[in-house]
Amino acid sequence: MADKDNSVNIKKAPAKAERAYHHGDLRAAVIAAGLKRLAEDAGGELGLRALARDVGVSATALYRHFPDKEALLDALAEEGLRRLGALQAQAWLKAGGGRAGFKATGIAYVRFAHDEPALFRLSFTRQMPDRKTEEAGDGGEVAYNLLRAGVGEVFPDAESADAAALHAWALVHGLAMLILDRRVTWSEAMVERVVGLTFGGVD
Amino acid sequence: MADKDNSVNIKKAPAKAERAYHHGDLRAAVIAAGLKRLAEDAGGELGLRALARDVGVSATALYRHFPDKEALLDALAEEGLRRLGALQAQAWLKAGGGRAGFKATGIAYVRFAHDEPALFRLSFTRQMPDRKTEEAGDGGEVAYNLLRAGVGEVFPDAESADAAALHAWALVHGLAMLILDRRVTWSEAMVERVVGLTFGGVD
DNA sequence: CGCCATATGTTTCCATCGTAAACATCACAA
DNA sequence: TTGTGATGTTTACGATGGAAACATATGGCG
Known part of the structure; x- marks a missing residue:
């Protein structure tokens, strides 16, 4: 019973887990946005607020998918x-x-x-x-x-x-x-x- | 008086600058305190406020000796x-x-x-x-x-x-x-x- | 000795950060 | 329909780095 799939499916259908509620697979979107930020902005901190803004969601929404920032970074x-x-x-x-x-x-x-x-x-x-x-x-x-x-x-x-x-x-x-x-x-x-x-x- | 005895003589030639005013060579004291914190607290961030508190001085005083936090870390x-x-x-x-x-x-x-x-x-x-x-x-x-x-x-x-x-x-x-x-x-x-x-x- | 420019330290203030708490919204099952 | 739980939002809090205005001591110069 996997509540998370191994690879980050950015674009394709989320199989069965993580159905689309409000946003539609926020977790994957956040990770994708995080990777993009890391790739472009090589320097600089990766802030929750900026990340949430990229995805078009308000900052504390990320806490529904990650217990805290550390978990997101992990x-x-x-x-x-x-x-x-x-x-x-x-x-x-x-x-x-x-x-x-x-x-x-x-x-x-x-x-x-x-x-x-x-x-x-x-x-x-x-x-x-x-x-x-x-x-x-x-x-x-x-x-x-x-x-x-x-x-x-x-x-x-x-x-x-x-x-x-x-x-x-x-x-x-x-x-x-x-x-x-x-x-x-x-x-x-x-x-x-x-x-x-x-x-x-x-x- | 154990404040400037450390091997932290940053400038090989103090020449003329950095004599003792209020504190008595704050710069060196801050660096010494920073090294101590780094040695003890291996993890965790090194904050200006905590550092200033260690030296017994108020946070923004450090800005008289370092343009910003980066310079202190340097x-x-x-x-x-x-x-x-x-x-x-x-x-x-x-x-x-x-x-x-x-x-x-x-x-x-x-x-x-x-x-x-x-x-x-x-x-x-x-x-x-x-x-x-x-x-x-x-x-x-x-x-x-x-x-x-x-x-x-x-x-x-x-x-x-x-x-x-x-x-x-x-x-x-x-x-x-x-x-x-x-x-x-x-x-x-x-x-x-x-x-x-x-x-x-x-x- | 007295005055004052300057180096030093303090107080106050602000934007930003991570995040907890209360509230709102949506999908679906009964 | 109604309730229930997953999701997202708003508001609030404490801590941060840093700017600005203010206070004070020091030492040079008259």
Whole structure:
């Protein structure tokens, strides 16, 4: 019995859950508006009032769908992780898996951060203390599975697999954060070179 | 009189400004209080009012020393970078330089983030669009020099030095961020193992 | 010594924020 | 038809960052 579907159906029919009362699937509309704001306004705070205005509804209406602002941000963060995972999976497939595929997922990670800075930041800044073990996919699931698979490809030595996985993750995450915080300026070539040092230099 | 003794001497040369009027070097006191709050209250916002209350002064008094809140945070961020650099330099020396020293600076980086999460985050989140080329040391200067030196030790191959330097930085920065954001749980051993993969496994 | 410009701190005020509470409105089931 | 529960609105509150007007001490200059 799902009271919320996994992916954010922005335009299409809301299946059966969340029927249209006054607005017609406000929850999804709010999330869509939030993502748009994050994408356009990379800087600046995401305020409830502005968000509600975008959707054409008054501020406190959002509280019928989210207990508080944190919950709304959590929803946006989860969607961000889902998108990141999708992009990585796509990159992995396009490169045909293996070492090259692993490297491609790493590059996709950094590229996503560069293309959607606010969403990326939100997705990782949000801390989930002990989120009641949301039985539904955590969103970052896909990314994690790809990471393990890729590590298996590049470092068949099982002993150091854990450290290697963390190494790879930390590398791309750090590169992404340094780019977002303007400590390093984005460049396709640069990312490829740096990521290649760990992920295997196959081209 | 324990108000100006801190190592918070922002301006290397007080020259002529900032003598004691009413309060006696409020600027330094505010920065010290801000650092303390960041250290204790790791979470939560750093509000002007609370900060002013800590120092025993009324909120808008801070505006005599900082144009706005951003500037105050910038000052705190700079102090954070300075401390990080100092810790790294100390680690480098204690390890006797070389490969082991380089690795030590990497570990010190992650440890600093773990020990002072809010300050670390602040230091790197603050973006300096084009800070008028603050003639005074940028604060991160020490860290940068150590990075270059360390890379020279580990990767004498000059051709890939740039990529290697970025690689090392991204690794420790990413590890730090993942720990702060609770994606990875801190462990001395783990950090040593992961950092060792890039910084040279000398123990 | 006396005066005053200036650096410093205080009071008051305002727009904005998140959000709780009371109220209004709509769809549908009995 | 009427009631019931889900949804949206209005109003109100406390806290925020910040501007403006006011108060006060300091030190230079006569």
